[in-house]
Amino acid sequence: MKERLYRALARTEAPPELWDRIEATLDSPAGARKIAPTRVAAALLFTAAATMTAYLGAPRPPRINPNFENAAVVLAVHRSPELDSSVGLVSCKRPTAPLRTATHRADKRAPKATPPRAGGCFGCHAG
Amino acid sequence: MNRMLMVVDEAARDLVQACASGNREARRALFETYKDRVYSIALRYSGEPATAADITQDVFVKLFGQIAAFRGESKFESWLYRMVVNRCLDHRRRFSRLAPLAGELAEKILPAVESAADALEREETAEAVQAAVARLSDDLRMVVVLRYTEDLSYEEIADVVGCPPGTVASRLSRAHKELARRLARHGKK
DSSP: OHHHHHHHTOOOOOOTTHHHHHHHHHHSOTTEEEOOHHHHHHHHHHHHHHHHHHHTTOSSOTTSSOOHHHHHHHHHHHHOTTOOTTSOOEEESSOOHHHHHHHHHHHHHSOOOOOOOTTSOTTOTTO | OHHHHHHHHHHHHHHHHHHHTTOHHHHHHHHHHHHHHHHHHHHHHHOOHHHHHHHHHHHHHHHHHHGGGOOSSSOHHHHHHHHHHHHHHHHHHHHTTTHHHHHHHHHHHHHHHSOHHHHHHHTTSHHHHHHHHHTSOHHHHHHHHHHHTSOOOHHHHHHHHTSOHHHHHHHHHHHHHHHHHHHHHHHHO
């Protein structure tokens, strides 16, 4: 058992691009950090899933919602369309107050699942 | 042997002092010296290369920010290992909220990706052991990783994790039993 554990858990080499990420984070302004391209893609995916869940009015959507790093990535990509998931970027580490407020308001505004009105055309105010 | 250890300690101390004064080359040298240790612990604990890279990055950024506070009262390695362990636990707490969704997603994707041949190959390989280790509870897993990835003694693990050596021994013993049971069950399938 012990030999198998030593073999299976042996030390491995760290990826070579890690130093670039660390250096970029050390050089960036306080509160910012360089994140991996995979994290950018994951942030976009999670935030898209959260938005869709909220939009579709699921009863308890926000378990994926309050990740501010994800929200910061989405904002950064939205504001600078030249950034995409192939480029690691410097994201906001801590939530800013406006971002926190916006996320909170979005939670409150998320539509509740309600059945269509009887006898009326769903989505048409003329009923 | 002791003299050799003293030389290694002195070299590490010089490097730490140079880093504390903001020397870029010293920082790079310190990173090159310890990156594989930090990354390996994070990888064996988290089981995910991307998460391990994030943890390694955070550890070194924090390390360079706090290195001036290192007074040399304990070994530098112990100080670093403690930082890695804390970061691993923080990361787990912080992202546990996302785990259900990630788990659901992985369940849907993985069966399609993993072929029967891959599953066969997994048997009795390192991956099977790693998968069994990944299912251990947090405290057992960390002790196993420090013991078998870094080959730390019970006393060193106790210093890093912050518990008595006797607790380390009992956690390792429980982990061995649990792993043996899981791997035996895996072998029978």
